[in-house]
Amino acid sequence: MVAINVLSGVAGALIAHLTEILATLAFFFFALYLWLQYQYSYWRRHRVPYIEPTMIFGNLKGIINSESDPCSWFQYLYNHEKAKDHAAVGIYVFNKPSLLIRDLELIKTVLIKDFNYFSNRHSASDPHSDSLGSDNLFFAKNPRWKEIRVKLTPVFTSGRMKQMFPLIEEVAREYDKYLCALKVDPKTNSTVMEVKEPNALYTTDVIAITAYGIQANSLNDPNGIFRKSGKKIFTFTWLRAMEFKAFFFLPILVKIFRFKVFSAETTVFLRNTINHVMEERIRTGAVRNDLIDTLIKFRREAEVELKEGKKPFILERDALAAQAAIFFSAGFETSSSTMSFTMFEMARHPEMQQRLREEMRTALQSNDGKVTYELIMGLKYMDNVVKEVLRRYPPLPFLDRVCTPKAGEKGYSLKEFGIDFVVPEDMPIYIPNQAVQMDPRNFKDPEQFNPDRFLPENKQDNNMNAYMPFGTGPHNCIGERFAMMQTKLGLLYFYRNHYVTACDKTPQKIQLDPRAVIIQSLGGIHVNVVRDPLF
Incomplete structure (x- = not known):
């Protein structure tokens, strides 16, 4: 009887304790x-x-749950019934109030006219756990960003592009050899292949030789360290997808979970490679007018400042290596995607592809078959084709900024745009540039793939102010010239001996990977590659 009473008392105490816990949880929730x-x-x-x-998710549920790709989701927000006819609308990134900007004039004001109020991106990496990821030009904040930008700008002038051109053209020749070595069906003289990976091998080798002065030979060794490192950055497993979504939408999680732009293994490889190449370049005194030479110049200038008692940040942690690292990662992925989307569209539009190849044939024949910088820059139809691809498939389908008002000011007033609201400090701003570029008010028949919309006589039907695949204003992509050059050169050498047709694996419409923030085609891009020399 005593035992029963004891057990009964214990049970009663447990029930009371459990009730207390449940009540606490209920109160908490x-x-x-x-x-x-x-x-x-x-x-x-x-x-x-x-x-x-x-x-919980705010207005990003589709992206965070990977139910929708970023292009489709930002188009959904941009075209939402509650957003129509408004210059900007309020959204929530999780629980954080943010603004989605729709009006072109307001977009240009934020990105160009009043850039000083929006000079930083909202996206960020953690400087304490990921110096290679946070100290680069993409993620750096003012005033560091401005200093890096000013010093890196000379690397991407048209003059420097001409100097780099022979190096890129050499890799493009290897790309042509790689393609010509592929086995084809003797009956059709063709083969079905996924084109994103070969394009990535080409762009990886281009970045390695122009930024690092290294022959990566990815086209001959697809499992080499450069290609393996690049794959790790942009292979969007569920964890990698969450890391990228944290970088762009909820940077506070980056600090908590110590997410990194580059994996530990990739960080060690890139850091060691860059530092080794710099030391070797300094030892030999070789000059190549590339990114490494510019970084060496950074270092020497910073060492002088250090002797003068200043504390140049460029000598801190991985600031120098970070610039080469972001150039590597951004440079190969975006251009290889653009090349692949171009091949998809050409497979769907054979008449355009024929016109493109005919332009190449005429240009090469008039130049005795020699490929020069001037020849590439003179391919007007190719330029329009690539521009149209970037209109439909910009690598990053949204731009992000954060409000940084001047000292003593509360924020940035939107009254001029019909909204009685002052954007406070640190409020995120999102610009859905892909949705803007697919708006029929800006581009006639936006769903139609039409390179001729960029012809001078057709510009009255298309608002070129709405075209911003590389961003616009002081924070635009510094490597735009380089990206266009390596993309066009790669396409020229592809089409010199091949063209593409649709096959059973070629979709009617590209389906984008919902995990990928930097847009990628789900399952790759498969086409039939036909061997057919231009002459």
Whole structure:
């Protein structure tokens, strides 16, 4: 009887304790619910048009859950019923109030006219755990960003592009040899292949030789260290996808979970490679007018400043290596994707492909078959084809900024644009550039692939102010000239001896990978590659 009473007392105590725990949890979740409800009333309280959020995720549920690719999701927000006819609308990135900008004039004001109020990206890496990822030109904040930008700009002038051209053309020749070595069906003189990977091998070798002065030989050794490192950066497993989404939408998680732009193995490889090449270049005194020479110049200038008692940040941690690292990662992936999307569109539009090859044939014949910088720059139809590809498939389908008002100011007023609201400090701003480029108000028949829309006589039907695949203003992509050059040169050497047709694996429409923030085709891009020399 005593035992029963004891057990009964213990059970009663456990039930009481469990009840207390459940009550505490219920109170916690109720308090959390009330707090979120208050957070999600921000735009209503400020009387700003907004899109109704989803609990926890805000207005990014489709992206965070990988239910939708970023292009489709930002198009959904841009064209939302609550957003129509408004220059900007309120959204929530998780529980953080943010702005989605739709009006072209406001976009240009943010990116160009009043850039000083929006000079930083919202996206960020953690400087404490990922110096290689945070100190580069893409993620760096002002005033460091401005200093890096000014010093790197000379690397990407047209003069430097001409100097780099022979190096890139040498890799393009190897790309042609790689393609010509592929086995083809003797009956059709063709083979079905996924083109993104060969294009990535080409662009990886281009970046290695122009930025690092190294022959990576990825085309001959697809499993080499450069290609393996590049693959790791942009292979969007669920974890890698969450890392990238944290970089762009919720940087606070980057610090908590110590996410990195480059994996530990890739960081060691890139850091050691860059430092070794710099030391070797200094030892030999060789000059190549490439990125490494510029970084050496950075270092020497910083060493002088150090002797003068200054503290140049460029000598801190991985600041020098970080510039070469981001050039490597951004340079090969975006251009190889652009080349692949071009091949897809040419397979779907054989008449355009024929016109493109005919332009190449005429140019090469008039130049005795020699490929020069001037020849590439003179291919007007190719230029329009690549521009149209970038209109439909910009590598990054949105631009992000954060408000950084001047000292003593509360923020940035939107009254001029019909919105009675002052954007406060640190509020994220998102510009859905791909959605803007697919808006029929900006481009006639936007779903139609039409390179001729970039002809001078057709520009009245297309608003070129809405075209910004590389961004625009002071924070635009510094490597635009380089990207266009390596893309066009790669396409020229591809089409010199081959063309593409659609096959059973070629989709009617590209389906983008919902995990990838930097856009990628889901499952790659398969086409039939036909061997057919231009002459």
